[in-house]
Amino acid sequence: MKTFKWAAVTLLFFALVSIVPGHSSAQFQFSDISPDKEYYEQVHYIADLGIVNQVSKFNPGDNLTRAQAAKMLVIASKKQDMPTPAVDFKDLKPGTEQYDYASRAVELGYFKKKSDGSFKPNEKLKRDEMGYALSVAFNLTEKVTVDRPLMLTDMKNHSFAEQINGLYYGGVSQGDAGKFLPNDYLTRSQFALFVARALNDTYKLPVKLPEQTSRTYFAKVATGGDNLNVRTHPAVTGDVVGRLKDGDIVEVIGQTGEWLLILNDGKNGYIHSKYTIDIGTEKPSDTEGTTGEPEEPEVTDPEITDPEVTEPEEEWDTPSNTSGLIGKVTANSLNIRKTPSTSAAVVGKLTAGEKVEVLSLDGYWAKINTKSGTGYIHKNYLKLLNKTGNPLNGRIIVIDAGHGGKDPGTSKSKLNEKDIVLKVTKLVESKLKNAGAKVLLTRSNDTYLSLEQRTDYAKKHYAETFVSIHVNSASSTSAKGSEVYYDSSTNPNATESRLLANKIQANLIKQANMADRGVRDQRFYVIRNNNVAAVLIELGFITNADDFSKLSSDKYVELYAEAIYQGLVQYYSAQ
Incomplete structure (x- = not known):
């Protein structure tokens, strides 16, 4: 009897494993792919999904044809049941399998007909054409910008540069030694890797994004007398958009490898760190000639034109x-x-x-x-x-959920920072609204916003307090605990910011039993470019086992929200 039970349990285990994404089927295996191959799991994953046929051999080293790629992409994007479009091909006849999939792929924009009206189904597929098709099929196109520079240098000036850029930042392909090799032919195993990565986060490549929310500081150019090029992206192949003189001082707002992302005369660009000296968080001229009276900014009604920034759901009359x-x-x-x-x-x-x-x-x-x-x-x-009633009643409070959209923040075990902080943000919003506060969220869904858009949003709506919520990470798994930041470099309400930070940090320690990493003065963009009490909260370290268990727990997400809420209550209660 015991033998029968254990056999049943074993069969049930293998049945479950065979249907879990990220595991290859226990019932099928290609005879020409051994488990030691880097693409073994991904090939069997797409076979389990029916994207490729489960036949004896996969032929991983064969070049992929246009017809094969069209079929695989149509199935992978779940468009195989769409009506067959009437597309006139010079070399394909309606009613054939190649015609059915090729016409769908052309109609969907994955492929284009050749100039002579043919599809060329048996033509070998090049990597640039593959990249374009994948990008369109999975909506991965990414404009080349300062915070999403073109890292694959041989795609510069290529007509598919944005599509391949999307594959890079989507964790689908990072090329070979910094190059994409657009004119090389694609093998079946390579395409299987790319499709699996596009479909399943388990297989995605880790992407190091230029970090713009970290500490900013000033650097002095030290070239020994030569000029230093400012480039569009972090590589010597980047276009030169400016030059700095030896001794110039610039603000560093991010870093990618050995390249520094700088802000100079209101413009962003990259310089090589080898030719700079870190001179700290205070620009020498910042402390000269200041007075005790703050400037009164011109009273305007600033407008944000980016369509991703939404108006608040609730409006109120002024005055x-x-x-x-x-x-x-x-x-x-x-x-x-x-x-x-x-x-x-x-x-x-x-x-x-x-x-x-x-x-x-x-x-x-x-x-x-x-x-x-x-x-x-x-x-x-x-x-x-x-004087009376709830201290939060009527206060205009902006809550900023860090990251979002194409910027997931830090992550572990499929749990992304952007999702954790949005959950906390919405709970804080609910608590504040119940107290009568006028609450505005920089984002209420999985939307990408630049750092400037976040601060502009607060100013547009006359925010009285600004709270940005984040999750920390570190190379050492022993780093743990919460910390709250304020800025004294440019924010005129540094003292109030510090008081608010102290209240929130004390509650995080008390409510969520977090290790105390203190309240710190740092030049994070969203707090130093604010002019009201503004703090940036790091709830805990996703890279630490204890903190991760809390960050992934609904119970503790509620406790984080309560701690932030109580911190705001106590801050506004202090007369």
Whole structure:
């Protein structure tokens, strides 16, 4: 009886393994592919899906033909049941299998007819044509930009450059020694690898993206007198878009290998790190000639034209009447204006810590009571506090879920940072709304936003607090715990940011029992380019076993959200 039970369990185990993506079938194996081949699992994976026929031999070293590729891509993209389009081919007859798949592939845009009207079904497929077809079939096209540079150097100026760029950043193909070899013919085993990677994240190649959310710093050009080229992408094949002189100082906002992504005169580009010296997070001129009084920015209604940035679901009228609202001055010296304009006459001044009665809010401006009547002060330099009721009621809080869309952030075991932080963000949003806050999310779904779009969004909607949520990673698996960042280099509300960071960090330690890595002053883009209390939270390390178990747990995701919420409550409760 025991023998029968164990046999049944064994059969059930192998049956389950055979249908799990990422495992080859236990019931079928090509006779000409041994398990030690790098493509063994991927070939059998696509065979299990019916993309290739389960026959005795796969012929992995044979060149792939256009007809074979068309059939495999149509099946892989689940378009085999679409009606057969009426496409006129010079060399294919309707009713044949090659015609059926070729016509679908052409109709779907995977392939194009030859100039003479033929399909050339038996013509060997080149890698560039394959890359184009794969990119279209799986929507992998990627524009060549500073943060997605063309890493495969032999695709420069190629008509399929964006499609091959998409394969690179999609983890499908990273070429050979930095080259894609577009004119080489493709083998069946290579194509199987590419299709499996496009279909299943298990097989994707790891992609190191240029990191723009890390610490930024200043670097001094040190060439010994020569000029230093600024290039479009991190390789000597990148186009030269500028030149720096020996001794020039630039801001480093990211790095790819030995190449630094810099910001110089408002433009991005890459320079080689060999010719630079890190001079720290403070630009020498930044500390000269500063005054205690913050600048009052021109009051405008900035607009974001990128269609990916959505308007908030909830709108509110401005100016808004307030009741029982006071404002605590956060600047050393703050002008009181006669009217809500930076060009209006100054009728008085306030100093840090003073409290004023707020009569109404209109965009960036707060109308207040003064000894000599009413006046206007810039809202960015006020901490708005409710005398009664919930301290969060009416506060405009922007929650920024890091990464998103084509930028997954850090990941482990198919769990992506972008998904973790979005879950936490939505829970924080719900808690804040229940408290009466006016909550705005930079993204509420799996959408990619640049760092600039995130800060612009906050400014457009007159945010009073900005909270960016992230997950950490490290090369050492022993690194663990939460940490919260603020910026004192350019953010005029550095003190308030630090206070908010301390409240949130204390709650992360208490609520989620996280190791305490402290509150840190760093130049993260989204907090240094904000002008209100702004923090960046690293919930924990996905690379640490203990932290990973929490980050992947719905229970702890709720605890993270509660900790952030309580931190905001306590920050706005402090009078």
